[in-house]
Amino acid sequence: MSSSVFKEAFAPLRLMVQDRLALTGLIVLGLIFCLAIFAPLIAPQDPFAINEDEDGSVLMRSGSGWVLQPSLGDVALNDTASRGGEDLIAGREGSLWQRVSGTWVRLGTGTESDLFGVDFSPRGAALAVGDAGTVLLRADEGGAFEALPAPVGTVLRSVAFLDEARAVIVGDGEVILAFDLATRAFTPVASPVNRGMSLRGVERDIDGSALIVGERGLALRYDPVTGQAEAVRLGSSRDLNDLHISPAGQALAIGERGTLLRRDGPDARWVTDKAPDSRALMSGWIGDDGQGYAVGRNGIIMERAPGAQWELAPSESERHLRALLVSGSDALALGSDKFVIRFSPPSEKHWFGTDHLGRDLFSRSIHGSQIALLVGFLGAFLVMLIGTNIGLISGYYGGRTDTILMRTVDVMYGIPFEPFALILVLLFKPSLAIVILAVSLLTWRTTARLIRAQVLSLRERPFVKAARVAGASDARIMYLHILPNVMPLVFLELAITVGVSIIAEATLSFLGLGPPQSVSWGGILHDARLSGAWRTAWWWNLPPGFLIMLTVLSVFFISRSLEVVANPRLRARK
Structure with missing residues (x-):
């Protein structure tokens, strides 16, 4: 050929x-x-990887619903406290924000630990607690926060002042710490259940005791006079994530699968409200007149008018919400956990969205x-x-x-x-x-x-x-x-x-x-x-x-x- x-x-x-x-x-x-x-070298990430983001999301209630506000940094916000025109917001990586007259200022904390709880004393002292036994104290109004050596190294979830000098801190493993502001001493309190469950919320009740809620519907009451804690029943076996008690004794406990437990007064029985959505709720607030708010995952926001049923509120965001701040006429929902960046248009980080x-x-x-x-x-x-x-x-x-x-x-x-x-x-x-x-x-x-x-x-x-x-x-x-x-x-x-x-x-x-x-x-x-x-x-x-x-x-x-x-x-x- x-x-x-x-x-x-x-x-x-x-x-x-x-x-x-x-x-x-x-x-x-x-x-x-x-x-x-x-392709493995050119592609910036695994094609099956789900992208998540996190920021300090803030939504403010208005006449048309909950409107997204400018973000507070790039880490989640976990808890709030309000007193006399001053608001504090605690979040991940040691972030602590102060709001005075509508102006936000980030405070220096000297720690990178995640903060999960914050509260004011009647005279303006403040405590913030968080990961690995982190406790931050502001002894006087307007002062700086300083770290205190806590006797435990577990995650501390919530804190509540009972009066001008005493506070209660709770956390994972059924940790309960009584804190004395004058001596800066921590006193461990034995849990009557002692099953190692997570305690996630604590509030001062109208009688001066502390009501505590946690996993599997666990509820405890701490008496500062006797220094003892006892188990109480709220009527639910689901995880409870937060608790709020109004000055008049109205109470609201919220948790997984849309759990809403409400008490109409200090002597009333706890009742289970019907939730309009079954997603997990992370934070709740109730006023003296029975008006309430509850927020949770995927941007879920529920509202309750006095004497009415809970309803879903329109929201501009699907970001996870973990905290509520009601200060004066303002109502703010804050977050967020890591959320999936869905339907994101092309950007510098994602060229094709x-x-x-x-x-x-x-x-x-x-x-x-x-x-x-x-x-x-x-x-x-x-x-x-x-x-x-x-x-x-x-x-x-x-x-x-x-x-x-x-x-x-x-x-x-x-x-x-x-x-x-x-x-x-x-x-x-x-x-x-x-x-x-x-x-x-x-x-x-x-x-x-x-x-x-x-x-x-x-x-x-x-x-x-x-x-x-x-x-x-x-x-x-x-x-x-x-x-x-x-x-x-x-x-x-x-x-x-x-x-x-x-x-x-x-x-x-x-x-x-x-x-x-x-x-x-x-x-x-x-x-x-x-x-x-x-x-x-x-x-x-x-x-x-x-x-x-x-x-x-x-x-x-x-x-x-x-x-x-x-x-x-x-x-x-x-």
Whole structure:
């Protein structure tokens, strides 16, 4: 076989460089290949990672609902205290904010420990407690906070002043500490339950004792006179996260699954209110007239008018809320725990925005190139392998063999692609192999017809007859003499089939038939459609759609240059 045959077979490589559109397509496809190969290095994060954020969210109650205010830093806010025009807000990483006349000022605490509770004494002293036994004391109004050595190293959750000189601190492991402001001494108080549960809220009751709530509905009452604590029943076995008691003795305890326990006065029984939502509540407040607020996860805010039922209040945020501050005519809801950055538009941190689960769409789009190219080229290779061999055999042998194979091709043309793929998925399970199998088992039919037509014109050529006379076998004639002459057409069909396979994979993934544990461009569009936000979250649809279009166009630009090799008439015009 002469070298001119090989030269003719590899002519497409020269034409790709000579044609500007083909060269452009080759460069673009090369860049997409680099994205696929180096996706773990280029992508800023794992494509399955859920992005969360945290900030000091503040919502203020207004006539139209709860309106989002400027954030107080980038850490969650956990508890509040108010007294005579001064408000304190404690949060994570030692953050402590002071609000006077509507102006916020961050105070220095000298600690990085998370703060979970804060309270004022009647004369303006203040205590803040938190992680790892952290206790901060402001002995005088207007003074600075200083750290005190606590006798325990557990998490301290809440603090309440009982009078001018005494306070009660509670925390995990049923820790109860009586604190004396004059001597700065801590006295451990034994819990009557002693099961190691977390105590999460403490408030001064109207009789001067301290009411404490915690896990599994645990409720204790501490008497400062006797120095003892006893168990009491509030009527719930669910975790209680917070407690508030008004000066007139109205009380509200809140907890998991929308738990609302209310007491209408110091001598009244505790009753369970019906909650309009079952999400966990983290903080509550009730006034002397029975007006109440409760806030919790996912931006849930409940309101209660005096003598009425609890209702959900309109809110501008879905961020988790952990604290309430009612000071004068202002009502503030504060948070937040880490919340999922859902439906975030493109930003400096997330170039393509985030989806409904908070996943970075830039990272997912980059990783999606791997599935697109793998299915595109592997599927196209299998299509060429099947279609070329069937076309060679059918065109070379002719007769009954040709009839049987071509009628098989006709039958294959009658099988629709999507239902066929759906049947494969139902018979087996969604996977990358099923997608490639669906593409290769149906797309080869066009290739087989084209190769057969070319072989029919080649099998009567002199060089084929000479090979027969020389005693060459049929397989040798087909694969060493005829195949190199149809290689330009094979290359053309390969390029076209790559684009078809990429579109086919995107279609199957968009319909939910793609590999479930893989990231693909069609799968990204599928998630956008299922979320219901695909019409509004434009940043979700455009990148994968544009990348599919760009990849397919680059492949077709390359195939355009190969038409010159496959079509003698176009070659003559050149």
